[in-house]
Amino acid sequence: MIQMVLSDRKGMLERGVTFSWTIEGDERIIGLVFDVILDRYFLYNQTSLLTEVQEIARLVECRPEEIVRALSCLSGIRFESNHIIERLMSIEEATISENGSILVAIRLGGWLTHQLHQIGRDALLPC
DSSP states (O other), X not given: OHHHHHHOSEEEOGGGOEEEESSOOOHHHHHHHHHHHHHHHHHHTOSEEEEEHHHXXXXXXXXXXXXXXXXXXXXXXXXXXXXXXXXXXXXEEEEXXXXXXXXXXXXXXXXXXHHHHHHHHHHHSOO
């Protein structure tokens, strides 16, 4: 389901949950940034993450402004069900340090957290 949300701009998931992108961006960079976020989620097992934009830019080999745009796109993906609206993730804080580093605090939304818990649980089940 996560792949469907990242590859389609609008659609419907199970139980009448709809999703839509509110901001457009480069799908390749969005996918790479999302992969980094997932790696950190599984590494730290936290739904709130603090990350440095320049570090992600080095990892995915693009400009920092492209990372900021990708984070905006990811936080702009919204889910609706029974008049409840939720975001894939939210940017809680963004700061620029004295040395010019851009730090972004993100929090993964409930739907995404549930999907990631399912993936983690399924990976632990015996074959």
